[in-house]
């Protein structure tokens with residue numbers, strides 16, 4: 001137990017910073033998080049950490065953040081030291097402090113029979129304070145190795161890899177096909193979940209550390225892998241896994257049936273000042289979102305903010321149970337039904353529905369309804385769906401905008417145009433244990449290697465691949481191995 005506050009968890013209740021009221025936040029695109037927090041409240045929350053000896057929270061965190069250390073430092077008002085401990089394992093704690101689903105909290109020892117420590121809020125408050133106080137400065141390396149590394153893709157994996165490699169002294173150039181740096185942190189995750197100035201100030205820091213950025217370059221089209229390997233000593237592909245899974249049923253070609261990602265990106269660009277095409281606007285429309293996951297929730301919340309007339313999120317599966325099942329014990333993330341932030345704002349959810357057609361009843365080329373069937377599934381011993389039993393067919397649901405958010409099928413490798421890069425059975429880029437592809441010196445990190453995952457995993461992947469590249473270039477590395485490498489983490493939460 002902590003020497004300073006051995007019984008903090010008995011004296012204080014959990015009090016997170018929390019979110020803005022759903023009824024008010026749904027009227028704008030500003031962050032849903034409460035803007036202001038009280039340092040004293042956070043200090044007290046830090047006291048609730050009992051420093052239990054076996055920090056299961058750290059095993060729950062994919063990058064092994066040194067959670068008990070910074071909880072203790074915050075509880076003693078030592079914010080600047082807390083920031084240093086936070087940055088020791090996480091290049092961009094604001095990326096995670098605002099977006100992470102916090103598997104660390106469900107793994108917290110207190111969560112066995114009490115409320116977990118507000119770990120994510122403490123992380124956010126440390127990094128918010130660090131920026132506010134001007135403590136976050138460029139840290140260029142003191143020496144250069146003479147090696148050049150190309151990083152392809154500027155999402156959290158690419159940026160973390162770039163910063164680590166640059167700190168090891170290599171000259172790093174990041175190639176990004178989009179006009180803005182940041183990957184899904186900028187085009188994908190809605191502005192109200194993560195404000196984009198948070199990426200821009202990190203990019204300024206990385207530039208000041210000596211990293212070069214080349215926007216608007218699609219590797220595979222503008223520049224081949226061969227050209228990269230000729231010009232650079234190593235290449236890191238951090239191209240994400242954005243190929244969306246489709247619904248191949250009649251009427252798919254109708255106007256108003258869109259991939260959720262197209263819709264979310266259009267609204268991101270709109271928030272940055274671009275005009276919004278009529279098809280991307282749900283104002284006054286009846287919206288149906290296909291897919292019960294997080295991307296679907298973001299589509300629903302965007303539709304609320306655009307002023308949709310109604311919004312329903314449909315899942316092909318039945319709802320999860322209300323309480324933990326025996327095969328899902330602590331410290332695993334609970335697989336239970338929880339109303340998402342989007343549904344807390346408005347809208348409905350519906351389960352066990354499978355779409356059989358998109359309907360154009362007035363023959364104007366636009367979707368106006370969905371044809372659905374109520375289903376039950378037979379599953380194998382891994383829980384995978386094997387057989388569909390139709391309980392009721394021909395259900396018609398009005399819909400003037402349909403957003404398909406039923407998952408992703410791996411990286412968009414077609415644009416890489418290189419037959420030597422192979423895909424795993426899970427449609428991810430295949431690598432060896434060093435994260436290296438069959439092409440010598442070409443490595444992979446992030447969603448491109450793991451499949452669509454979480455920001456925190458992408459940062460961990462970027463850190464790990466940087467160490468592997470450094471080892472490959474120099475024969476040794478002073479970059480830290482991540483917790484993923486040292487201990488296998490807890491099973492991830494299903495998205």
Ligand SMILES: Cc1cc2nc3c(=O)[nH]c(=O)nc-3n(C[C@H](O)[C@H](O)[C@H](O)COP(=O)(O)OP(=O)(O)OC[C@H]3O[C@@H](n4cnc5c(N)ncnc54)[C@H](O)[C@@H]3O)c2cc1C
Pocket residue numbers: 099100101152153154155156157158175176177178182183184185188189190193217218219220238239240241242264294295298412415416445446447448452453454455456458
């Ligand atoms: C809608 C949505 C919401 C999400 N919300 C959350 C959340 O709340 N919390 C959370 O933890 N995770 C969330 N995620 C998951 C998280 O965003 C990803 O796991 C993470 O961004 C992956 O990082 P990455 O760097 O591997 O890839 P990405 O962020 O996808 O970045 C890949 C980059 O590579 C670029 N690129 C691709 N091909 C090329 C090429 N040939 N040449 C040059 N550049 C190329 C792309 O343009 C892109 O910028 C969400 C995902 C989605 C889709």
Ligand code: SF4
Pocket residue numbers: 060061062063064065067096097100101102103104105119120123456
């Ligand atoms: S990165 Fe996520 S899992 Fe790790 S400490 Fe922060 S909130 Fe928890």
